[in-house]
Structure formats: C-alpha cells, structure tokens
Amino acid sequence: MAQDVLVVGELADGxxxxxxxxxxxxxxxxxxGGKVSVTLLGSAAPGAAAGAFAAGADRACVSGDAAYDEFxxxxxxxxxxxxxxxxxxxxxxxxxxxxGRDLGPRLAFRRNTAVAMDxxxxxxxxxxxxxxxxxxxxxxxxxxxxxxxxxxVTVRAKSQDPIEARAGASGETVELPAAAASRTEITGREAAxxxxxxxxxxxxxVSGGRGLGAPExxxxxxxxxxxxGSDKAAVGxxxxxxxxxxxxxxxxxxxxxxxxxxxxxxxxxxSGASQHMAGCSGSKTIVAINRDPEANIFKSARFGIVGDxxxxxxxxxxxxxxxD
Amino acid sequence: xxxxxxxxxxxxxxxxxxxFRIDSAKNEVIPAQGxxxxxxxxxxxxxxxxxxxxxxxxxxxVTVISLGQESAQAAIKQVLAMGADEGVLLSDxxxxxxxxxxxxxxxxxxxxxxxxVDAVFCGRQAxxxxxxxxxxxxxxxLGWPVAIIAKDAQADGGSxxxxxxxxxxxxxxxxxxxxxVTVSNELGDxxxxxLQQIMQAARKTVTTWGPADLGVDASEIGAAGSRLxxxxxFQPESGxxxxxxxxxxxxxxxxxxxxxxxxxxxx
Numbered sequence: 001m002a003q004d005v006l007v008v009g010e011l012a013d014g015x016x017x018x019x020x021x022x023x024x025x026x027x028x029x030x031x032x033g034g035k036v037s038v039t040l041l042g043s044a045a046p047g048a049a050a051g052a053f054a055a056g057a058d059r060a061c062v063s064g065d066a067a068y069d070e071f072x073x074x075x076x077x078x079x080x081x082x083x084x085x086x087x088x089x090x091x092x093x094x095x096x097x098x099x100g101r102d103l104g105p106r107l108a109f110r111r112n113t114a115v116a117m118d119x120x121x122x123x124x125x126x127x128x129x130x131x132x133x134x135x136x137x138x139x140x141x142x143x144x145x146x147x148x149x150x151x152x153v154t155v156r157a158k159s160q161d162p163i164e165a166r167a168g169a170s171g172e173t174v175e176l177p178a179a180a181a182s183r184t185e186i187t188g189r190e191a192a193x194x195x196x197x198x199x200x201x202x203x204x205x206v207s208g209g210r211g212l213g214a215p216e217x218x219x220x221x222x223x224x225x226x227x228x229g230s231d232k233a234a235v236g237x238x239x240x241x242x243x244x245x246x247x248x249x250x251x252x253x254x255x256x257x258x259x260x261x262x263x264x265x266x267x268x269x270x271s272g273a274s275q276h277m278a279g280c281s282g283s284k285t286i287v288a289i290n291r292d293p294e295a296n297i298f299k300s301a302r303f304g305i306v307g308d309x310x311x312x313x314x315x316x317x318x319x320x321x322x323x324d
Numbered sequence: 325x326x327x328x329x330x331x332x333x334x335x336x337x338x339x340x341x342x343x344f345r346i347d348s349a350k351n352e353v354i355p356a357q358g359x360x361x362x363x364x365x366x367x368x369x370x371x372x373x374x375x376x377x378x379x380x381x382x383x384x385x386v387t388v389i390s391l392g393q394e395s396a397q398a399a400i401k402q403v404l405a406m407g408a409d410e411g412v413l414l415s416d417x418x419x420x421x422x423x424x425x426x427x428x429x430x431x432x433x434x435x436x437x438x439x440x441v442d443a444v445f446c447g448r449q450a451x452x453x454x455x456x457x458x459x460x461x462x463x464x465x466l467g468w469p470v471a472i473i474a475k476d477a478q479a480d481g482g483s484x485x486x487x488x489x490x491x492x493x494x495x496x497x498x499x500x501x502x503x504x505v506t507v508s509n510e511l512g513d514x515x516x517x518x519l520q521q522i523m524q525a526a527r528k529t530v531t532t533w534g535p536a537d538l539g540v541d542a543s544e545i546g547a548a549g550s551r552l553x554x555x556x557x558f559q560p561e562s563g564x565x566x567x568x569x570x571x572x573x574x575x576x577x578x579x580x581x582x583x584x585x586x587x588x589x590x591x
Contacts, residue, residue, distance in 0.1 A: 073470075074469070097491065098490050098491055101456060101472060101473070102460065102470075102472050104457075105424070105456070105457035105460035105461055105464075106460055106463075106464055106470075108425070108457075108551075109425065109428065109457075109460065109461045109464035109465065110464055112551075113551055114423065114424075114425055114550075114551030114552040115424075115457065115552075116455075116552060117454070117455045117456055117457065118454065118455075130555065134454075134560075135452065135453050135454060135557075136335070136337075136344065136353060136452055136453075137337055137451070137454070138560070139341055139344040139559065140344070140346060140353065140557055140558065140559060140560075141557075141558055141559070141560050142453075142554055142556070142557050143554075143555045143556040143557075143558075144552050144553060144554055144555060145553045145555050146551065146552065146553065147550065147551050147552070147553055148551045183469045183499055183500060184469055184471065184497050184498070184499045185497065185498045185499070186495060186496070186497050187485070187496045187497065187498050188495070188496035189493065189494070189495045189496070190493050190494045190495075191492060191493040192492065192493040192494060193492045193493065204591075228591065239509065243509055243510075249489060249510060250491075250492060250493070255454060256448070256449075256508065256509065258491065263590060264585070264590050264591065274341065275337075284590075285585075285588070285590050287581065287585070288566070293568075296341060298566045298568075299341075299566070301566045302564065302566065302567065303566065303567050303568075303569065303581060303584055303585070304566045304567070304568045304569065305568070305569045305577045305578070305581055306568060307574055307577060308574075311574035312574045312577060312578055315574045315575040315577075315578035315579070316578040316581060316582065318575070318578070319575075319578045319579045319581070319582035319583075320582050320591065322579075322582070323582055323586055323591070
C-alpha cells in the first residue's frame with residue numbers, strides 16, 4: 001500500500017550528501033508508489049534540488065535561507081514541521097547524523113508521535129512502516145511498528161542503497177519559510193578532521209584499540225595503513241582508545257562514533273565489543289589481529305591472526321610490500 | 325541552582341555476548357544470571373557534569389531521578405554517593421513497559437513537580453536500547469532548549485554554555501536556562517564515591533512518586549503511553565567461521581594473511 005514519505009535532506013559541499021541519496025532510495029522503496037518529498041535547507045539548497053529529483057524525490061521543499069547553513073535544531077524543526085504540514089507524509093526519514101540524533105526525537109515529541117533511532121532496515125508492511133534497529137550493543141535486533149503518525153525513523157548511514165540516478169528527472173518545488181530566531185547561540189566551532197582520506201570514504205580501514213597498550217602503538221597501525229596505500233587506507237580507533245586520548249575522537253569507529261563500510265577492515269588489538277562492531281560490521285571483509293583467541297572480534301572476522309600486534313604488524317607490512 | 329540528573333538502571337553492557345538471551349515469546353531480554361544491573365555509564369557522566377557545576381558554584385542542589393523498578397534504588401544511591409543531595413524514584417506498575425515517549429513524559433512531570441529546576445542532565449543514550457531520546461523528549465515536554473552530546477557544560481549566569489561533540493569537531497553553544505544537556509563519554513571518567521560517601525548515601529531516604537503524585541494521565545505513561553510498538557526482539561545470526569592464519573613465527577602468520585587477502589582479491 002502506498003504511503004507518502006518525507007526525507008530530511010542534508011547537504012555537503014553544496015550537493016546532496018551521500019546519506020541523503022541513501023535515504024531517498026529507501027523512501028522510494030517504502031513509498032510503494034506514494035509521493036517522496038525532501039527538505040533542502042541552507043544557501044546551497046535551491047541548487048541541490050535537481051540532484052534530489054535524480055536521487056528519487058518527487059517534490060523538494062526548499063529554503064535557501066543562509067541561517068539554515070549551520071544546524072540549529074529549533075530552526076530546522078520548524079522547517080521540517082512546515083514541510084510535514086504541506087506534504088502530509090505518513091513517514092519521515094532522517095539520517096542518524098548530528099542532525100538526526102537531535103531532530104528525530106524533537107520532531108517525534110513535538111508531533112506527539114514516535115521515533116525509532118539508528119535503524120538499519122525500513123519496510124512498508126501493509127502501508128505501515130516497520131523499522132529494525134540494533135539494541136543491547138548489537139546483541140539484539142528489534143523490529144518496531146508505530147501506533148501514531150507520522151512514523152519517524154533515523155537511519156544509519158550506508159545501511160540503504162540509493163536508486164540508480166534518474167538523469168534529467170524533474171519534480172515539484174515548494175518554498176519553505178525562512179528561519180525564525182533560535183534560542184541556541186553557536187559561539188564557537190572547532191574542526192577536528194584528519195587530513196587526507198576520511199575513514200568513511202576509505203576502501204580499507206585499519207583500526208587500533210585499547211590492546212595496543214600505549215598511544216605509540218598507533219604508529220604501527222599507521223605504518224600498516226601506509227603500506228596498503230595512503231590513497232586507499234585510513235586509520236580508525238575504538239572508543240576505548242579515543243577515551244584514553246590515544247587517538248582523535250574524529251577517528252572513532254562505533255556506535256557513538258563513525259560507521260564505516262570499507263572493503264577491508266583490519267582490527268588491531270580490538271576486543272570487538274558490540275559498541276565497536278556497530279561501526280564496522282558492514283565491512284565486506286574483517287581481519288582481526290589479537291592476542292586473545294577468545295576475543296569477540298574473531299566471531300565477526302573472516303581472517304584472523306592470534307598474536308602480539310607488535311610482532312605481527314611489521315611483518316605484515318613486509319609481507320604486503322613483498323606482494324608487489 | 326537546582327540541577328536534576330536522570331539516571332537509568334540497565335543490564336550490565338559488559339555482559340559477555342555468550343550470556344545474552346532473549347525470551348522471544350515475551351520479546352524481553354532474560355537477565356544474565358549473577359550479573360547485577362548497573363547505572364547506565366552515560367548517566368554517571370551526566371551526574372559528573374552536574375556535580376562539577378554545583379562544586380564550581382559553591383552551592384546548589386542536585387536531585388537524581390530514576391524511573392524503574394524498586395531495584396533502581398541502587399542506581400539512585402550510586403549518584404547520591406557521588407554527591408547528589410536528593411533522590412526520587414518513579415516506581416509503579418503503570419510506569420513499566422514504556423517507550424522513550426512515555427518515559428520522558430513521566431520524567432518531565434516529575435521535574436515540573438520539583439518546581440524550581442534550572443537544568444536537567446541526562447546521558448546521551450541509555451546503554452541498553454541506545455535510542456538517545458529521553459533527554460530531548462524532556463526538553464520538548466517542558467518547552468526548554470537542549471544541547472546534546474556534551475563533553476563540557478558550564479553555568480554562566482542565566483545561561484548554560486555547552487561544548488558539543490560533532491562528527492567532525494566540536495561546537496560551543498549557549499542557551500538560556502532552564503535547559504537540558506545530554507552528556508557523552510568525552511566528558512571524562514565520573515568520580516568514584518569514597519566509602520564514607522557510599523555509607524552516607526545508603527542512609528539517605530529516596531522519595532517514591534507514583535502517577536497520582538505526578539498528576540499524569542495513565543494513558544500517557546508506561547506501556548499504555550507507548551507510541552513505539554516492539555513487534556519482535558531477536559538475536560541476529562552470527563557470521564561465518566574465522567580462518568586463523570597458521571605459522572610458526574609472526575612472519576609466517578603475516579605472510580599467510582597477505583597471501584589469503586591477495587588470493588581473495590581483497591588487496
């Protein structure tokens with residue numbers, strides 16, 4: 001049964017962000033012939049509408065007000081509510097990002113309805129939304145339905161496939177109001193981004209954990225990543241390693257960090273707590289290097305080495321160099 | 325200042341996956357034998373954030389509220405031992421089986437009843453369901469601003485200045501009080517109570533409030549107030565068997581891995 005779906009779009013470098021394309025893909029599937037709308041907010045929004053139509057939107061709800069460039073949830077909430085009123089959508093999809101973590105619950109509480117956070121599967125069952133998410137640190141999965149409308153879902157990045165781009169597709173454009181005043185003043189912002197290849201974009205991610213024993217252990221991890229190719233491999237870290245101050249929080253892989261889905265994920269001295277696996281379990285191949293043969297990480301890995309990383313990693317660097 | 329900390333008691337998130345069981349008929353987690361429930365770790369950090377503000381101000385009051393069963397007294401006592409002044413337990417059968425909506429509704433009603441609250445601190449998410457909604461829900465119910473995923477919070481006159489963790493950096497926001505803050509692990513380790521504080525906390529009385537004390541409608545709390553319906557709780561299937569690299573020496577193991585990855589056309 002068809003249902004109308006609203007996607008809360010996010011922009012990156014003036015374009016539709018990749019997760020927004022994924023959400024539009026999911027929206028097209030669960031709409032089942034219903035109308036797919038997308039909100040686009042910020043100075044780059046008018047220029048991003050064509051990309052949204054190509055990615056599956058039938059209608060773009062747009063405001064080019066530059067006040068939306070920085071995310072303030074009270075301002076965005078008002079804009080999304082306006083889009084909801086205009087579209088009458090029965091389901092709202094938002095990325096599990098800095099935007100969705102804040103806006104998802106706010107929108108649901110404001111509209112007296114429910115939100116399921118960080119979902120990895122969304123389905124249309126008899127015209128109603130079903131959403132599945134991981135809980136208890138990945139030990140359980142929970143599938144929810146919604147007693148109220150609209151059903152609000154935040155969706156984990158890279159859990160959904162975008163549709164094949166519909167080149168030249170067009171759609172309806174609706175103007176959203178400019179931003180109202182915010183109660184929250186942003187007084188400072190500090191970027192903490194690693195130089196070069198980002199872990200979300202890398203084909204290979206090599207991550208280190210608490211088992212490295214000291215921050216110096218990351219040197220060996222970085223050398224392995226370099227041997228695999230600085231244009232392909234990036235370095236990540238477990239939350240435990242970040243909490244200890246051994247590696248920057250921007251490189252954290254896990255439930256409270258980033259979700260990565262590389263072709264190859266090499267976990268070095270990481271026990272594989274479910275909070276970590278939530279960030280890397282979508283990798284095509286997982287390799288575990290750990291001293292403890294009972295470590296949970298081996299349950300998710302395709303290849304493993306039981307041993308001390310200090311001895312293994314330099315040899316692995318040599319062995320990889322010897323391949324070429 | 326009157327600061328409120330919301331604390332949830334949860335199954336120990338460090339429970340080994342092998343000890344994790346689900347009752348699929350009831351859609352419930354079966355508590356692991358011999359592993360005591362704990363205060364959700366992010367809530368301990370929320371308490372730490374509130375206590376730091378009280379200490380810096382040199383006066384004020386911290387009240388800890390928990391919604392849960394009688395056993396949640398232990399979570400309240402832990403925050404009292406850390407230095408909170410008073411504890412309130414929302415415990416009644418009518419509160420049970422709720423979702424984030426009905427939980428936030430009841431907690432917001434309790435905060436209203438306290439009356440003179442300047443700020444509410446919650447963990448960024450409870451480490452069992454990992455939803456991360458209740459703090460934001462309380463703010464919406466009360467009509468207060470909220471800053472989520474904080475690594476630092478400072479009271480500044482009639483405002484709260486919060487340093488937030490973003491995916492690509494940090495952001496400092498200033499919002500008028502009263503307000504809600506949700507706290508992340510980047511705040512740092514919470515304090516360990518001293519033995520004397522634990523003994524003092526054990527003697528403190530925890531106030532228990534039910535739905536009638538809060539004046540909330542029974543249809544808005546617990547299972548009756550839930551907007552989200554759990555259809556199915558299940559354990560995901562685990563992946564394939566791991567292939568461990570053989571070798572007498574680290575060099576041989578490393579060479580075997582490099583070859584296996586090349587043979588599988590992964591590198």
